[in-house]
Amino acid sequence: YRLRITTSVKDSGGNTLAEAYxxxxxxxxxxxxxxGRVLKQSDNSGLSGVSVRYTISGTTGDSTTxxxxxxxxxxxxxxxxxxxxxxxxxxxxxxxxTLATDNETxxxxxLKMCSTSGSASSAxxxxxxxxxxSSSITVSGVSMSFREGVNxxxxxxxxxxxxxxxxxxxxxxxxxxxxxxxSVSNYIDSTFYVLSCGNxxxxxxxxxxxxxxxxxRIVLSWPAGSTxxxxxxHLQIPDNASSTFHVYYPSANKTFYYSTNSATCSGCDTxxxxxxxxxxxxxxxxxxxxxxxxxxNVKSGETYSxxxxxxxxxxQKDNASSTKLGDSGATVTIYYGSNTxxxxxxxxxxxxxxxxFTFTDSGGVQEEExxxxxxxxxxxxx
Numbered sequence: 001y002r003l004r005i006t007t008s009v010k011d012s013g014g015n016t017l018a019e020a021y022x023x024x025x026x027x028x029x030x031x032x033x034x035x036g037r038v039l040k041q042s043d044n045s046g047l048s049g050v051s052v053r054y055t056i057s058g059t060t061g062d063s064t065t066x067x068x069x070x071x072x073x074x075x076x077x078x079x080x081x082x083x084x085x086x087x088x089x090x091x092x093x094x095x096x097x098t099l100a101t102d103n104e105t106x107x108x109x110x111l112k113m114c115s116t117s118g119s120a121s122s123a124x125x126x127x128x129x130x131x132x133x134s135s136s137i138t139v140s141g142v143s144m145s146f147r148e149g150v151n152x153x154x155x156x157x158x159x160x161x162x163x164x165x166x167x168x169x170x171x172x173x174x175x176x177x178x179x180x181x182x183s184v185s186n187y188i189d190s191t192f193y194v195l196s197c198g199n200x201x202x203x204x205x206x207x208x209x210x211x212x213x214x215x216x217r218i219v220l221s222w223p224a225g226s227t228x229x230x231x232x233x234h235l236q237i238p239d240n241a242s243s244t245f246h247v248y249y250p251s252a253n254k255t256f257y258y259s260t261n262s263a264t265c266s267g268c269d270t271x272x273x274x275x276x277x278x279x280x281x282x283x284x285x286x287x288x289x290x291x292x293x294x295x296x297n298v299k300s301g302e303t304y305s306x307x308x309x310x311x312x313x314x315x316q317k318d319n320a321s322s323t324k325l326g327d328s329g330a331t332v333t334i335y336y337g338s339n340t341x342x343x344x345x346x347x348x349x350x351x352x353x354x355x356x357f358t359f360t361d362s363g364g365v366q367e368e369e370x371x372x373x374x375x376x377x378x379x380x381x382x
Contacts, residue, residue: 001025030077030102037327037348038069038085041112041197044227044327046070050087050113054097056080070348078102090115091197093177095150105370107347109150110329112225114175114197123196126170127203129163129182132219132292133277138167139207142184146171150193152179182207188335193223200224206278206290208335216295216359217335218306224288228328230281230311233291236382237274238302246382247293249279258297272297281311298336304359307381308332314352320374323350332356334365347371353381 002025007017038050046069054061056079063071078099085093090113097108131137145157161169173196182190192205202224208217222228235247240261252263254276259269278292313322330346342365346354351372358366
């Protein structure tokens with residue numbers, strides 16, 4: 001900022017400045033933070049010594065990953081940043097990051113780096129596009145645009161493809177990370193990321209059908225080869241008795257019908273309900289996982305709370321220090337009517353319970369704190 005004092009300013013004696021004066025100026029910094037982690041693609045372990053640089057409007061800042069592969073930048077202002085990653089014997093990589101405010105802690109997608117040792121310069125990437133509500137519903141005719149870099153959605157596409165009658169795609173591309181944008185009639189445009197580093201199959205994604213004005217869909221996803229094996233969606237919703245209902249994986253809790261104010265319905269109105277549509281256990285080293293909850297009719301003035309529980313390391317192993325959820329690269333996408341989808345990335349810290357967001361029709365999505373805690377019992381999430 002610079003200050004300009006004009007000739008209209010007078011001192012106590014009524015004298016004006018002979019000419020306008022402009023100060024040399026000063027610079028302010030924000031209080032936002034970017035945190036991330038770099039992993040080896042080969043085994044998901046932290047990669048130390050990676051040079052990470054941010055660039056925004058010609059200004060740069062540098063960091064280096066520690067022994068766990070972690071890095072951070074602080075005192076940042078709102079804006080659009082580009083992060084660049086480099087280290088000997090690995091491909092360079094980049095990702096775009098947006099800080100929406102001057103007081104934000106932003107966890108970015110954990111980045112796996114591809115070793116150049118013994119890796120071919122190109123590889124075949126393949127996968128399947130399914131409907132977000134069911135893995136058995138594949139979507140054909142999906143136009144796909146691939147751009148190099150993570151979260152890169154502008155400029156000319158490096159590659160294009162279209163899913164076949166089974167919802168499958170396959171193409172050969174140069175080594176590296178790519179952002180994929182999807183488009184097809186009756187579905188909301190979406191993005192996901194793929195890695196070309198040796199032939200990589202099972203790089204699947206799901207897309208959501210267009211919603212009515214007062215409907216919501218919450219999609220939890222984690223990528224192929226993720227450290228996560230079984231992540232579960234949990235949603236606390238209002239019921240018709242000034243109380244709440246906990247929607248999660250047990251059969252008795254997968255659906256809530258407002259017409260009966262219960263989880264059961266026989267010959268009743270099924271148009272006003274909340275359903276856990278998709279519940280997946282990806283398994284170690286398996287293709288990506290997806291969990292989806294749909295709200296047919298958001299209730300005015302009521303609060304909805306959504307969390308993700310690491311079932312494997314929370315309930316089965318009771319491991320409070322587990323980093324599998326934080327390293328998973330899991331994201332939660334919130335679709336509400338025709339609004340632009342909001343995407344939240346898991347914090348890169350230890351823990352088995354992620355309090356993701358609360359929602360009201362008047363206040364919109366409010367993210368929880370950027371941290372994780374530990375909880376063993378799934379029924380105790382809400």
